[in-house]
Amino acid sequence: MARFGGSFGVAACVGAALLSSCGSGEKPPAPKPTASRQAPDPASLSFLPADFHATGTEPFWSATVENGQLTYVTPETRQAGGVTARVVRADGAGNALLTAIVDGQAIQLLVTPGACSDGMSDKVYPWTVERSLGDDTENSADGCAEPLQPDSNPAKTA
Numbered sequence: 001m002a003r004f005g006g007s008f009g010v011a012a013c014v015g016a017a018l019l020s021s022c023g024s025g026e027k028p029p030a031p032k033p034t035a036s037r038q039a040p041d042p043a044s045l046s047f048l049p050a051d052f053h054a055t056g057t058e059p060f061w062s063a064t065v066e067n068g069q070l071t072y073v074t075p076e077t078r079q080a081g082g083v084t085a086r087v088v089r090a091d092g093a094g095n096a097l098l099t100a101i102v103d104g105q106a107i108q109l110l111v112t113p114g115a116c117s118d119g120m121s122d123k124v125y126p127w128t129v130e131r132s133l134g135d136d137t138e139n140s141a142d143g144c145a146e147p148l149q150p151d152s153n154p155a156k157t158a
Helices: 006-022
Strands: 052-056 061-066 069-073 083-086 088-092 095-102 105-117 124-133 140-147
Touching: 052 105, 052 124, 061 105, 069 095, 069 105, 083 095, 105 140
Parallel strands: none
Antiparallel strands: 052 061, 052 140, 061 069, 069 083, 088 095, 095 105, 105 124, 124 140
């Protein structure tokens, strides 16, 4: 009479026990629902923070995006503190597009990572910006952008 023992005998018993539970027809318990989470803020997944400042020359302009609002300043609107509008953001592969309606026309800022110089100082900004106003492609201008400093609002200095 053959006798099984040692580790083979233990393995055979464990295997038999596992096989006997496979055909029982019982389903494993369903996972418990977890607390619902909000979708992440698109800015948290992007190179570009939610709040930033952009500036351009020839013509001079600046835009500050803070708390979902865009403040657009030109030399003509500087005394009044610029024009503020709600901004819509769309992050893409390697860029971010921000759109707002300012004085009845669309303003778009296409922000892309890359070193940028404003051409007037030695300052190097981390992002380039292409600004366009309305449907007029000749009304576009280039600029630079950087994170918004918490204690200042540079839009008022365009």
